[in-house]
Amino acid sequence: MHFSKFLVALPLALAASMATAQWQWLDKDGRKIFSDRAPGPEVPEKNILKRPAGTKAPASDSNAQTTPEGTKVDGAVAPAAKDAGVDKALDAKKKQAEAAEAAQKKAEAEKVAKAKADNCKLARQAKTTFESGIRLARANSAGEREFLDDAARASEMQRIQGVIDADCK
Numbered sequence: 001m002h003f004s005k006f007l008v009a010l011p012l013a014l015a016a017s018m019a020t021a022q023w024q025w026l027d028k029d030g031r032k033i034f035s036d037r038a039p040g041p042e043v044p045e046k047n048i049l050k051r052p053a054g055t056k057a058p059a060s061d062s063n064a065q066t067t068p069e070g071t072k073v074d075g076a077v078a079p080a081a082k083d084a085g086v087d088k089a090l091d092a093k094k095k096q097a098e099a100a101e102a103a104q105k106k107a108e109a110e111k112v113a114k115a116k117a118d119n120c121k122l123a124r125q126a127k128t129t130f131e132s133g134i135r136l137a138r139a140n141s142a143g144e145r146e147f148l149d150d151a152a153r154a155s156e157m158q159r160i161q162g163v164i165d166a167d168c169k
Contacts, residue, residue, distance in 0.1 A: 022052035120168035127160050 025039045026032060026047040033039070038055075039048060045057065130136070136148045148156065 022050070023048070024050035116167040119163060123160050123163040123167065127157070127164065130157050130160065 023035045023038055024032060025043050026049065027043070032049070048057075051057070130153060136153070137145045138148065140146050
């Protein structure tokens, strides 16, 4: 009785083993694919990792040409892949980081330009005030008010003119 069960179980086990995934290849994203069916023609020969027993790799044709990806094309030249070996997600992150950096630099440049414009406006107002000839006073280090003499007025005018030359362009 045991022998008859063995004779029935053996062909079933062999049939089940033949039905398991016999093909193994890498898809375009580099993931391993297992299947009982052959991969499509878009899968290059070099990406096929395992074949079922009894199938052979296609023979090299004399009129077939090899593309940069390693696939063969009969009589016609296949277009080269534009992004061969480039990780699209990494490329997108890199472009996003560059765009963010450019936006940050632009915002910083706008901030500097606004500060220069404000400095220019204030310096021109101060120059107008100093050129008017009215008496000007400022607080000294002790907090007391002191009036500017001609030397202090001239040095302050020179400083204001330097600000105007630097910021008003």
